[in-house]
Amino acid sequence: MATRPGDEAELQKREAIGVIRASRFVRKYANSKDVIDIGTIQKIHEVIFKDAWPEIAGKWRTENLKITDSSHLPPHHSEVSKFMDQANAEFIQRLSGLKTLEGLFMENTEPTDEQTKQLDAVVETTAWIHHKITHVHPFREGNGRTARLAANLILERYGLVGISIKIERENKNRYLDALKQIDKQWDYEPLKMLIYEGLADRYSGLARNIIS
Ligand SMILES: Nc1ncnc2c1ncn2[C@@H]1O[C@H](COP(=O)(O)OP(=O)(O)OP(=O)(O)O)[C@@H](O)[C@H]1O
Numbered sequence: 001m002a003t004r005p006g007d008e009a010e011l012q013k014r015e016a017i018g019v020i021r022a023s024r025f026v027r028k029y030a031n032s033k034d035v036i037d038i039g040t041i042q043k044i045h046e047v048i049f050k051d052a053w054p055e056i057a058g059k060w061r062t063e064n065l066k067i068t069d070s071s072h073l074p075p076h077h078s079e080v081s082k083f084m085d086q087a088n089a090e091f092i093q094r095l096s097g098l099k100t101l102e103g104l105f106m107e108n109t110e111p112t113d114e115q116t117k118q119l120d121a122v123v124e125t126t127a128w129i130h131h132k133i134t135h136v137h138p139f140r141e142g143n144g145r146t147a148r149l150a151a152n153l154i155l156e157r158y159g160l161v162g163i164s165i166k167i168e169r170e171n172k173n174r175y176l177d178a179l180k181q182i183d184k185q186w187d188y189e190p191l192k193m194l195i196y197e198g199l200a201d202r203y204s205g206l207a208r209n210i211i212s
């Protein structure tokens with residue numbers, strides 16, 4: 001098996017290619033009928049890191065980590081698999097309650113209250129899985145990238161489009177604050193708002209009241 005390249009530039013290139021491959025994997029998987037569970041999240045991670053760092057690709061971490069610029073300390077590595085098993089049960093349960101929103105915003109009518117509620121449930125589960133991955137930090141590296149792709153997997157599976165949560169420069173703090181807000185108070189609203197804004201970007205010109 002190939003090992004992680006020592007050359008930093010080569011490593012970055014392989015990771016960047018991995019993210020593109022994983023985005024394609026996510027799109028294809030979202031459009032299939034294959035079951036989504038925590039195993040799918042491991043598969044996304046595996047696709048990202050297969051060439052860049054095969055030893056960790058798709059595997060739970062075996063060491064303890066700190067998150068840069070964050071006071072949240074992820075659980076001891078010996079507890080990761082237990083937390084991810086619990087997450088799997090909740091994930092499957094949450095997904096079973098969601099409805100597909102195909103065609104929403106593409107018709108001339110405003111979404112009904114029922115559709116707005118269903119959309120909110122999809123966005124809520126998207127925020128939940130995103131935060132679950134970053135909070136437990138189950139992988140040695142690439143938790144943020146995996147979480148953002150997992151979010152798109154849910155949006156695309158339930159008839160929406162994948163978004164790009166902006167994490168560059170001034171947006172980075174808003175994103176990190178949104179995650180912190182969940183760590184501290186289980187308040188998903190700021191992260192949900194970032195997801196709604198991502199959707200509003202993608203549906204601009206179509207969605208009138210996507211952010212209510
Ligand atoms: N307080 C926090 N609570 C939960 N998650 C956090 C917190 N602060 C940061 N994170 C997450 O941890 C990620 C960084 O972890 P990691 O280095 O494993 O991911 P990455 O994919 O390599 O990095 P990046 O997301 O910067 O591309 C951040 O992007 C964010 O998603």
Ligand SMILES: [Mg+2]
Binds near residue numbers: 141142
């Ligand atoms: Mg990192």
